[in-house]
Every structure is written in C-alpha cells, then in structure tokens.
Amino acid sequence: MTFRHSKIRDFLPPLEAIRDPWIDTLLENPALIRRQMEEHGSPLNIHCLMPFARNYQEYASVFAAHQLRHLVLFARKANKSTAFVRAAASLGFGVDTASFRELQQCLQLGVEPEKLVFTAAIKDQRSLRLAIANGVLIILDNRDEWEQVRTIARDLGVKAQLGIRISGFEVDGEKLYSRFGFDIEEAYREITTMFAGEENRQLAEFRGLHFHLDGYSTRQRGIALHGAMDLAIQLKAKDLQTDFVDIGGGFLMNYLAEKSQFEQFEFELKSAVRGERPPLTFKNDGLGYEMVEGQLQGSLRVYPYFNQRPRAIFLEEVLGVSNEAGKTVSDRARSLDLEIRMEPGRSLLDQTGITVARVAHRKKDSRGDLLVGLEMNMTQMHSSSADFLLDPIVLHQHPEKKEGPVGAFFTGAYCLERDVLLKRKIHLEQVPAVGDLVVFLNTAGYMMHFFESEAHLFELAANLVFDPKSQRISPDETASFA
Numbered sequence: 001m002t003f004r005h006s007k008i009r010d011f012l013p014p015l016e017a018i019r020d021p022w023i024d025t026l027l028e029n030p031a032l033i034r035r036q037m038e039e040h041g042s043p044l045n046i047h048c049l050m051p052f053a054r055n056y057q058e059y060a061s062v063f064a065a066h067q068l069r070h071l072v073l074f075a076r077k078a079n080k081s082t083a084f085v086r087a088a089a090s091l092g093f094g095v096d097t098a099s100f101r102e103l104q105q106c107l108q109l110g111v112e113p114e115k116l117v118f119t120a121a122i123k124d125q126r127s128l129r130l131a132i133a134n135g136v137l138i139i140l141d142n143r144d145e146w147e148q149v150r151t152i153a154r155d156l157g158v159k160a161q162l163g164i165r166i167s168g169f170e171v172d173g174e175k176l177y178s179r180f181g182f183d184i185e186e187a188y189r190e191i192t193t194m195f196a197g198e199e200n201r202q203l204a205e206f207r208g209l210h211f212h213l214d215g216y217s218t219r220q221r222g223i224a225l226h227g228a229m230d231l232a233i234q235l236k237a238k239d240l241q242t243d244f245v246d247i248g249g250g251f252l253m254n255y256l257a258e259k260s261q262f263e264q265f266e267f268e269l270k271s272a273v274r275g276e277r278p279p280l281t282f283k284n285d286g287l288g289y290e291m292v293e294g295q296l297q298g299s300l301r302v303y304p305y306f307n308q309r310p311r312a313i314f315l316e317e318v319l320g321v322s323n324e325a326g327k328t329v330s331d332r333a334r335s336l337d338l339e340i341r342m343e344p345g346r347s348l349l350d351q352t353g354i355t356v357a358r359v360a361h362r363k364k365d366s367r368g369d370l371l372v373g374l375e376m377n378m379t380q381m382h383s384s385s386a387d388f389l390l391d392p393i394v395l396h397q398h399p400e401k402k403e404g405p406v407g408a409f410f411t412g413a414y415c416l417e418r419d420v421l422l423k424r425k426i427h428l429e430q431v432p433a434v435g436d437l438v439v440f441l442n443t444a445g446y447m448m449h450f451f452e453s454e455a456h457l458f459e460l461a462a463n464l465v466f467d468p469k470s471q472r473i474s475p476d477e478t479a480s481f482a
C-alpha cells in the first residue's frame with residue numbers, strides 16, 4: 001500500500017510539547033513499553049512522580065517566601081492513580097476529594113484526615129457520614145447539605161468540620177456566575193444563621209471559606225480573596241473564626257515549547273477556515289472560529305496551551321492583587337493570620353504522565369486523507385477544550401524514511417465518525433507501520449482519565465508508574481480498589 005496521495009502538499013504547523021527528561025529516558029527503551037503492552041493491552045497510561053514533587057515545591061516555596069500559612073490539596077479528580085495520593089501523603093500535602101470513593105481510598109491509603117477536604121458537587125448520605133466520622137473537612141454548598149450534616153453529626157455524636165463555599169463575586173461591575181456555593185452577598189447572613197445558637201455550634205465547627213473560579217484570571221481570584229477576607233472580618237465579630245480561605249484550582253500550566261508555533265498555528269487555522277489554504281483540522285474544524293456571512297468570527301476555544309504565567313507566577317499574581325485600600329492579598333492574609341489553601345489538579349500533574357497506543361492499521365478515507373487507526377478510543381485522551389494541541393511522537397519499529405513526510409489523522413475504536421483523537425492533521429516524517437507506538441505527551445491532568453468510558457465493553461487503560469532510576473515500570477494500585 002502506498003500513501004503518495006497523502007504526501008504533504010501543504011504546511012502543517014508543528015506544536016512541539018515541552019518534555020521532561022524522564023520521558024526521553026523511557027522512550028529510548030521502547031522494549032520496556034512493549035512488554036507492558038503485551039501484559040496490559042493498549043493504550044497505557046505511564047506516570048512518573050518526580051515532576052509531581054517538583055510542582056508541589058514550586059507552590060510551597062512561593063508561600064514560604066510570603067511567610068504565609070498554607071495547605072496545598074491535590075485535586076484528585078484530575079487523575080485516578082493512587083500513586084499521586086501516596087506521593088502527596090509522603091510529601092506532606094493534602095488531597096481534595098470529590099466523591100465517596102475518592103475520599104474512601106484516600107483514607108485507606110493513610111492520608112491524614114486533617115489533610116483531606118471533601119468538595120463533592122453532590123454529597124450523598126454515605127459520603128457525608130464517612131467525612132464526618134473521620135473528621136474530614138466538608139465544603140458546604142447549600143442549606144440542604146447543612147440539614148443533612150446536622151442530622152448525621154447528631155446521630156454519630158461527632159462534630160462536623162465545615163468550610164463554606166462562596167461565589168458570585170463582583171469584578172469590574174459584573175457578577176461572576178456560579179452554580180456552586182452561597183452568594184457572597186448572602187453569605188454573612190447564611191453563615192451566621194447556620195452557626196447561631198449553642199446546639200448548632202455543638203454539631204458543626206466553622207473552619208473557613210472556599211471558592212473555585214472558572215477560567216484563568218488572577219485578578220478575579222485576588223478580588224475574590226479580598227471579598228472572602230472582608231467576610232472573615234465580619235464573621236469574627238460574631239465569634240466565628242475563619243482559619244483558612246481555600247482558593248480552589250485552575251492554576252495555569254504551560255504545555256508548549258514555542259510561543260511562535262502557537263501563534264503560527266492560529267494564523268494558519270484562520271486562513272484555513274477562511275478557505276485560503278487547505279484544511280489543517282478534521283473537516284476543517286475551526287476550533288472556535290467559523291465563517292458567518294463571509295466573515296471570520298469567534299476565537300480559539302482551547303486551553304491556553306502556550307502561556308507565560310504558569311504555577312508560581314500565577315500564584316504570585318494572585319497574592320499580589322491589591323484591594324481599594326492598596327493592601328495586597330499577601331499582606332492582609334498575614335496580618336489576619338489566615339491560612340491560604342489551594343486545590344490545584346492539572347498544574348500539579350504537569351509532566352507526570354503520557355499515554356501510549358499501538359498502531360492497528362493505516363488507511364485512506366473518502367477524502368483521501370491518511371488515517372492511522374490506534375488501539376484506543378476518543379475517551380482515553382479527551383480534552384474538554386476544542387482540541388489537545390500537542391504533537392504526539394511516533395516510535396517506529398523500523399525508522400527509515402520510505403514514505404513521507406505525510407499529514408495524518410489518528411482515529412480510535414469507537415464506532416463513531418467523530419472518534420478522531422486529535423482534530424489537527426499531524427505532520428509525520430514517516431508513515432507509521434502496524435505495531436508502531438504513538439505517544440501522547442502530558443496527558444495526566446484530565447486528558448487520560450476524566451472522560452474515559454467503557455463503551456463496546458473496552459477495558460479501561462492500565463495505569464503504570466515509571467521509576468527513571470531503576471528503569472522499572474510497575475502497576476499503579478488503582479486496580480486493587482476496583
């Protein structure tokens with residue numbers, strides 16, 4: 001079979017991912033990966049814990065430099081592997097859990113209850129019981145939860161530990177919408193009512209305030225923090241001591257090596273949507289851009305895969321936001337002796353995982369494009385943004401440039417026309433062969449786990465942990481909790 005038809009006539013802009021050295025070490029030894037694939041099938045999620053520790057240290061040193069009490073809680077929903085829970089426990093930071101099983105596993109793995117938080121959007125009886133019985137902090141979202149917490153605390157004879165989620169902050173004259181939490185304008189009344197009287201205070205302890213904002217604005221987070229601190233001062237007058245403010249997650253990380261590549265991609269994408277060049281995405285998907293009455297409209301609806309303010313810089317920006325009196329978040333939190341908590345998911349997982357799949361077939365579609373079928377499906381590497389804008393790497397069994405370069409789409413195993421793993425057409429130096437391995441980089445944060453499903457009764461991908469020192473790969477123990 002030849003693929004001359006799909007030889008590149010048109011420029012496909014590269015988007016090279018930042019790649020931690022452990023990944024190169026591993027990819028130099030494809031036999032190691034192949035042995036695991038023989039045992040566990042395709043695809044494989046392979047993790048490494050070293051960057052996890054480093055990412056945590058980055059946050060911890062910002063807080064240390066500001067002399068702020070702090071607690072970082074890893075948002076477990078971003079990855080299912082238990083290895084990260086164990087690592088958080090051994091490095092001394094916490095875990096944010098959002099379901100019964102997330103919480104139960106963390107307790108079984110020996111995470112200290114004081115370093116756990118339960119933030120589930122829907123809190124059923126048994127998860128509230130589990131949290132209260134173990135003294136785990138619950139972030140309260142509404143009055144119905146409050147009633148159930150009271151009942152269970154009374155029943156168990158254990159005082160519930162509570163934080164209150166707040167939302168609806170006003171930024172530049174506009175209220176930030178959220179379906180979660182108590183509105184900031186009503187929070188004072190709600191909290192003082194809930195904790196009014198001896199009986200209520202026997203049943204539950206008010207510990208602090210919590211918010212989690214959509215998007216990636218540091219200014220909004222700073223303003224929300226000032227709002228929370230204003231509220232803390234008001235509550236103190238009612239004998240309600242706020243020990244912490246938890247600022248949730250959504251801290252940026254950076255995926256791409258070159259700003260210019262990201263800009264070039266967007267430029268070429270816009271040209272393609274205008275019809276000025278051949279498509280560079282599946283069905284000329286504009287990833288947020290579209291033509292409306294002959295005009296290009298919209299914007300790129302993807303994660304800011306390239307950005308210059310990841311992690312520590314982002315946190316510094318939040319801590320540096322001033323209120324109207326000119327006081328920064330950092331200054332005020334220190335003088336109130338407030339603990340700042342945060343719940344990063346994605347940004348703690350930066351560079352901690354890859355997804356590897358085996359090539360099953362190559363073919364030509366009805367448009368003449370090269371499709372490379374992989375032994376995996378669209379839910380095993382799924383971004384909630386319009387596309388995952390990182391070039392994968394192909395590990396060829398026989399690296400020789402017989403046919404190429406080519407442009408290709410990677411397709412998955414679900415019986416849907418739209419099971420195309422990346423919407424971008426990818427520039428490949430060589431046509432992959434059956435049995436070659438395709439490596440998707442930096443997939444640990446959400447990409448590999450959040451949307452994975454078992455349609456067609458396909459098994460979920462195995463989760464493995466690579467130790468670069470010993471060059472060993474071992475299974476994550478998620479499986480033992482099945």
Ligand SMILES: *Cc1c(COP(=O)(O)O)cnc(C)c1O
Binds near residue numbers: 078096
């Ligand atoms: C999703 C979520 C997080 C984690 O967000 P990241 O973007 O992964 O940092 C933290 N806290 C809450 C309440 C969340 O809903």
